[in-house]
Every structure is written in structure tokens, then in C-alpha cells.
Amino acid sequence: MALPSHASRLERIWHYTYLVICGLIFFFLVAPIIVIIPLSFNATPYFTFTREMLTLDPAGYSMRWYDALLTSDEWLSSIRNSFFIAISATIIATTLGTLAALGLSRREMPARAAITAFLISPMIVPLIITAAALFAFYARVNLSQTFFSIIMSHVVLGAPFVVITVTAALSGFDNQLIRASQSMGANQVTTFFKVILPLLLPGIIAGGLFAFITSLDEVVVVLFLAGPEQTPMTVRMFSGLREEISPTILALASILVAMSIGLLTTMELLRRRSEAHRTGRG
Amino acid sequence: MLKQIALGTTISVVALSAAMAQDTLTIVSWGGAYSMSQLKAYDEPYTEKTGVEILHEDKSNQALAGIRSQVEAGNVSWDLVDMLQADAQRACDEGLLVEIPHDEWLAPAPDGTPPTEDFIDGTLGDCFVPQILYATMFAYNTDAFPDGGPQTIADVWDLEKFPGTRALEKIPQKNLEWALIADGVPSDEVYDVLATKEGQDRAFAKLDSIKDHLIWWDAGAQPPQLLADGEVTIATAYNGRIFNAAVNEGQPFEIMWDGQMFEVDGWVVPVDTGDEDAIKEYLNFATDTQRLADQAKYISYAPARKSSVDLVGNFWKEEGGKMVETDIDMKPHMPTTPENFKNAIQFDTEFWADYGDALEERFNAWLSS
Amino acid sequence: MTDTAATAGNIPSGRAAGTGAAPLTTADGQPLKVALRRANRRARRNAMLLVAPLFLFLLFTYTIPIVQMMTRSVMNPEIAGYLPNTTEAIEDWDGEGLPGEAVFAAMVKDLNAGGRSTIGRVAARLNAELPGARSTMMGSMRAAEDLQAPFKEALIADDDDWGEQRIWRLIKRETRTLTPAYYLRALDFEYNQDGEVVARPPSMQVYRAIFWQTAWMSALITFLTILLGYPVAHLLATLPLKSANLLMILVLLPFWTSLLVRTSAWIVLLQQNGVVNELLVFLHIVDDDGRIRMIYNRIGTIVAMTHILLPFMILPLYSVMKTIPPSLTRAARSMGATPLRAHLTVYFPLTIPGLAAGVLLVFILAIGYYITPALVGGESGVFISNLIADRMTGSLSQLRLALALATILLVGVLVFYWLFNRLVGVERLKFG
Incomplete structure (x- = not known):
């Protein structure tokens, strides 16, 4: 946002004040997340920077909390559980969500707005209500405390994100490409796999990543549904935070932040790719 | 931080296939050092003897709701639940628990005394087998009070002599009793006063007088943590947790043996759960004289059988993943030791079964006002 | 949909409608009208078949369980x-x-x-x-x-x-x-001895106050996200695309970071011995005994939730602001408007759709929050969800009361969701 050359003194002052304010807001957004990373290397079990840490004395830092995390069977098995649940839920949610988005974007779809609103609703219904209802439901059909019930619940919570991102990708989609493909003799299936899918892939992957992170991060439903064999890492973190917050949690949190950065990069690359697609061929 | 407690989660045993279900029992308990004492005293010897695997779930703080929803759904996965006597009464009233014929199911004392006479009077319930007596009392961090800490309940309310934040459990139970005692009600009249509208007003007014200096905990592991972190100077806690923090971690904690309320904790069996014979066998083993005495090696809760008292020995401590015997005699740390027991108050489960709903609502209204 | 051409489906006939007097037919001799209708029907069916799996899945494993659970709040058998x-x-x-x-x-x-x-x-x-x-x-x-x-x-x-x-x-x-008793309780009413509905005694009133607290704290959090989100979204929308994309990462990082991680970060920062208090003591702004209590109370809930929900305000604002040509404000300026006036009268009204989307989204998400208030809210910073969760683990009548509270909350959320659909439309929701 460049300042015009004729800007008055007052405008200049305001302009720089504005930039400082924005800088502070960005700091507010990011600093809390970044600050836990150095703290997770704290040699002492406290949540503040020790004098040694501030003077960059190596003695102030240690890997002990990462050690504690990665040698603990409970943490490792709960991390495994979390990933197993998240990956399974993502595959199902992405499939169902993509199909639904394809249907919703057809002009012939009746009651489109109402049905979209319905499919998105798990995102906005308070989680405590969803969790209690799902628990009652799966308990009644003898499936509570199983991976199946947790995965299915996470499909419910993750699918709306897929519907949203794929619908958004489809809205930028040029339907003439379908006609072009079909006029050249491709049938519907070939058209879908050769033309539609490659163009939608960034949207689908983005939706899938959302579903994945939603499941991985979900606490309330698993608090109700998970038995000791399914305990995911979020449940452990939650009770840890409630009862005795130990730097081991910060070690796991730092790993999760690193993972978020990785996912974010993937998303950014996908976005660029899809933008290139659109501007190149649209 | 509290290594002891972190270890408790070790107990939540990992994946066992559903096919082996008949060789496992699922037991719900409180977690932390308490679950560990059960693991050491009951589960490990039992598994060694019978080969039955014990799965632990740390969900006792939601035991009543958990049992209810499982029973209503007709899908009970908990075989035995460790529960407070008051909640056990509610659950029993709701028909959620198996009624237990004590003399038929439980082991007699070594001298042949039947269980109904061996367990401490008033602790057995229709659906309830007691394990331990524990006390909830005030404890403080001695670092905060170099000239000596509070000695009576009234001292806890004295913010001038004993400054600092206090942590109380986020329930009306016990806190209202203490408020009345601090207000001068003799301890044997507390429940009569609390049954009246005026008494309730008085208790809430007394709590209100220090409300700005209170924070609230809801898991037994929290008070030692809060005391250790300096977030509070005085906290109510379960005596076993304070003992463990003081002895195992050398925390400067002192227990105030005045007006402590003792309560009973024990086993219940939900209806329609797994193999009744397997449950009976475990219950018989885990509540016999020796096992109850063994539990007191690992945590300072008093065994619920009279015949166990003399068998209580030294404290065993975790060191490098193994339990080792220390030279600390457990008897003086028991909440039932006469010296500690002088000013103890029995927690009235009947009173709370009647007035619990109403007082909980008022307590919540007061908390959020 | 960008495709606005009037062609329907894949009808082989390329002729424009209405050119001749004779009824139009397709290549295989069918009247065009019939073929069109049939094609339409088929396309409609196909679209519905694609939506059906997710629709039915949600209906049976989600919507019906919720409705079933809610009906228990009036049961009195x-x-x-x-x-x-x-x-x-x-x-x-x-x-x-x-x-x-x-x-x-x-x-x-x-x-x-x-x-x-x-x-x-x-x-x-x-x-x-x-x-x-x-x-x-x-x-x-x-x-x-x-x-x-x-x-x-x-x-x-x-x-x-x-x-x-x-x-x-x-x-x-x-x-x-069937009884309305639990709903009366949930709104702090009760039956008196004569069976009349009366307000409960003041010392027993709790739920209305918590509903009110949930609403005003959510509103305050929403307001704070506007205050912080609006300038940032504006900056992002007016910067050159390259630098905007880079700064966008700073907005998206919290969005992609686990809720629990962000909440623990705030615990670490705000607790008595936390980073902020240590810093204040170090800088001699407060002394060691005067550490500020910033967590386990309302401040904790408000700060943490503002941080967590801020991206939900920035993203919709940004996507609307991006479409506003900068030439508009310039035009206003050139006609003599002061910068402030140009902003208020020209720019701001154009951002209202994004603002409405952000406000409703943040508010809807906020009033149902459970985890963050439970971890950092202490007693004074709780939301109605926390109370519901508490009651669900109590006695049977408390459970039914919890369900009555949950139903009231759900109805409230659905009203705002309906409003959101009317004013903004769910299909406009976008992330990243």
C-alpha cells in the first residue's frame, strides 16, 4: 500500500501509525504460537524463560521433554490413534464431501441453498451438543468406545469443510471444458477422471487437509466416545492442561505447530497451482 | 511435573483385542497415584494369579453419568467402578447397580469374622463395597507461612493472619459444612443447620466473605499442583495426594488435621455388565484383608476393614520404575489414626442425597454471580 | 457458477428455440420440450444422487440423534x-x-x-x-x-x-x-405450591445469567475481532498480491494450528508465573507480589477466544475488500472528500457484506464454545456449554435439565445460522 507522493504530513503520520498497529496485530496473532517452541526446550519444568535461556546458554536448553514424549508408550500410542482416526475420517469425508459438492454445483439441483446449509450445519452446531448426541447414538447401537464410532463422528465434522472448498473450486470451473471433452467423444467417466478431477484436485486436497486437521484437533467428541484403547492425543492433552500442565505438552504442541506450518505451505502451493490453472486456461 | 501422577496414566493399558474380552476386566477409577496404588496392590497380584488382564479407565469423576448412559443404552463396558459412597447411593437408587450380598461375595477376615462385621460400621452399602477411608482437609504451603500455618477452620477464613488465595473443590459438598464451622457452628450440628434455609444462607454468606480469594479445582491432582506453583497458599485436598507430594517430591506441604471430612470410596458393579463370576472373583480378592492393607503402602488412605489396620506397614515409593520400601511408617499418616482423627467429621451421604440437587444449583448460581 | 449460458445439459440440438412455427424436434424425432424435460429430470436425479450419500449419512447419524436426544428434555415417565x-x-x-x-x-x-x-x-x-x-x-x-x-x-x-x-x-x-419443568428451570422459573409458574428465588437463579454472559462475552469477542481484524484485512487487500500472500500466512498459521495448542500457549503466557507476568516483574511494572491474574477468569476466556476466532473475521473481510477497486476511494478523494470521509462513506459501506459474514460467523462459533472457556475461563469466564457439560455428568434430573439448556442454545444458534444464510449465504463461506 504505497503512500501517494502528495500525501500530507498528517496522512504520513497516520499511515505509519496504521502500519505499526497492523504489525502489533500480526504479532498478537503469531507470537503466542511461536513462543511455545523455545519454551519446549526448557531444561527446567517451568513455563518461562530462565536466565540461562535468555543468555543463550546451552545449559538452559534440553531435549528432555521431547525425550519424555517420544519414549512414553501412552503418548506414542495416543498419537498413533489420532493419526489413524484422522486419516480414516479424512478419506471418507473427502469422498462423501466431494460427491456432494459435485451434486450441489449442478444447476438442476433442487433446494440447493437449504441442502448446503444442512450439510454445513455440523460446523456451527455447538460441539457439546453434537458430542452428547453422537455418544447417545453410538451407545444405543453398541458401538461407543470403538474406532468406528469415532471415525464416523469425525466424518460428520470434517465433511462440511470438504463441501465448502470443493464447491468453491467448482465455482471457478469452466463448464465448457466438459462439453469440449464430451464433444471429442469422451464419456462421462473419462471426462470426470481426465478433465474434472485434475482441475478440482487442489480444492479436494485443501478440503481433505481441513477434514484431517479437524479430526486431529478434535477434543469434545472423543472425550465422550473414546475408550482407553482409542484415547487420542487431544484427550491426553486436555486432561494434562486441566490437571498438571507439563512441558511434555509443549513439546507435542511444538511438533504440531511445525506440522501446521507444513500443511500451510502445502495449501499455499496448491493455491498457486490452482490460480495458475485458472488464469492459464480459464 | 508430578511424576507420581504422570505414572498413573501408565496404567491405562494399551490396546487389547476385543477377541480377548473374556480374559479382561475393565475397571474405572480416579487415575493418578490412587490408581497406581490399586494397580500395585490389587491388579498386578491378581493378573499374576489368574492371568486376567485388568484394563483401567480414569473416568471415575464421571462415573454416575457414564454408568447411566451405558445402562440405558444396554451396552455396559465397565465391569467395576470405583465410586464415592454418595454417588453409589444415587446410582443404586436409580437401579443402575447390582445389589451385593456382602457375606456371600466377599472374603471373611483371616480370623473368620464375616465381612459385614469386619468393614467399618456404616461403610457398606446395598450396592457398595468400600475400599478406603480418606479425608478431605485443608493443607498449606509452609513456605507461605514462615511463622506457622493455619491450625483451625476459622484460621482459613482469616485473611489477615494467613494471606493468599485458597483453592477449594468446585462442589458445594464439604465447603458449606466448613463455612458453617468457621462461622461458629459446632461440628455435630452442622447438618441440622444446613438443612434449614437460614443455615444455607449463613453458609453461603460465609463463603461469600472470602470469595475474591478463592479459586476452584475439579481434579484431585490439581491442589498439590496449585500449592507447588504458588498459585495458592492454602488448598483443600485429599490427604493421600498431599502426602505423596510431600514425601515423594519433598514439597513443603503441611496437612491441617482439623475439621477434616472423611468419606468412603469403594467398588460398585453396574447391572448387565460382563461375566458376573469373573467380577465376583476379582472383588473378593481385591477387598480382602491383605489387599486393603497393601494398598496403604502406596498411598495414605485408610483400609476400610478393621482387620487390615494392623497390617499397614511402611510406605513404598517409586524409584526408577520400581517400587521400593522406604522407612516411613504409614500409620501416623492414616486419616483414621486417633491423633489425626480427633476433630474429624463424618461426611453425611444421606443428607447430600436429599439436598444435593438443590444445593448444587444454588452453589452454581452463587459461583457465577 | 460462472457458466451462465442458457444451454441445458447435453442436448444435441444446437438450434436456438422459437425460430419456426413447427414444433421443434431433436435429432431422433422427439419433441424438444419432452426431451428437455426428460434431460432435466435426469440431470436433477443425477445431482441428487451425488448429494444423497452425505445427506443420508448426516441425517441418520447426526440429525436424528440430536433430535432424539432433545426430546428427552421433556420426558417425565x-x-x-x-x-x-x-x-x-x-x-x-x-x-x-x-x-x-x-x-x-x-x-x-x-x-x-x-x-x-x-x-x-x-x-x-x-x-x-x-x-x-x-x-x-x-x-x-x-x-x-x-x-x-x-x-x-x-x-x-x-x-x-x-x-x-x-x-x-x-x-x-x-x-x-411430558413436562415443561426442565425448560422452566433452564430459564430460572419454577412451579410454586399452587402449580403456578413463578420466578425462582434470586439466590437460585443461574441459567439466564449464564445465557446472558455467553451472549455478551461472545458479542464482545466479536467486537474485538472486528477491531483487530478490520485494519489487517484492509492492509492485506490493498498491498501488492505478493506481499499480501506472505502476510496472509501470519493469519493462516493460527487458523491451522490446533485449538489445544493455542489454548495452552495462552496458559503459558498468562498464568501467574507465565511469560507476561515474568516480563512485567522484570521490567518493574508490577512487583513480585502484585502479579496480575489474567487467566482462569473472564480475561483469559476473552483474550484466548479473540485470538482463536480472529482469522474467521479476517478471511471473509479480506475476500470482500479484495474486490473493491481502490479507484473508488481515489475518486471520492479527488472530488474533495477527506480521507476519513472517503473511507466512511465510500469504502466502508462496500465492506459490509464481508463484515456481516465475519460477525455472524464469529458470533455463532463463539456462543457454542466449550474447550477454551473450560481450560482458561475459571469460574467467571464460563459459557453455557460448560454448564451443559457439567450437568450432563450429574443426576438424572440434572441430565434432563442439561438437555433443555442444550435445546435452547441450539435454537439460538440455528436462528443466527438462518440469519447468516439469509444475509450472506453458506455458499460464500471460504477458507484460505
């Missing part, structure tokens, strides 16, 4: 089910004085016939309305076998609470198998 004789006999009682011998006899019969568990449930239900009714009920159940006619005297002799009118009025009232 205990008295009619477990005291059948009393229920029948008490129907004729006019509520004046004490009921007659027939009702007492029916009660004794029911007490004898019922098991511990059925009478226990009746007792728990009555006790929720009248503290102490439980022990009256359970005590007389144990004594019922030995009671002899006349039962009125015998029962009152067993426990003089039976001689009080209020327990009988309560029983008569609760013979209904």
Missing part, C-alpha cells in the same frame, strides 16, 4: 410409570386439603410393588423439585410391607412429610408424562 395406582387414584383429588384414604392406600400398594430401583427413580425425580422427598419416599418403601390400614394414618405415622399437602400436589402435578 417416572411417576406415571412406577406409581401406577397412585397416579390413577390421585386424579380425582382436587388438590385441597390432603388426598383421601384411597390415594394413600394406592401409594402403599405402589411402594410394595415397586423395587428399590423403580421407587428410587421416583424418589430422585420428586427430590429434584422438593429436597428431602427422596428420604421420605425411600424410608417408607422400606417400611411399606408392615403398614396396616388405615393407610393414611399409617403412612403419616411412618414419616410426617406425608401429612404435608405439598408432596401430594407435587405427585399429582408430575403424573404427566
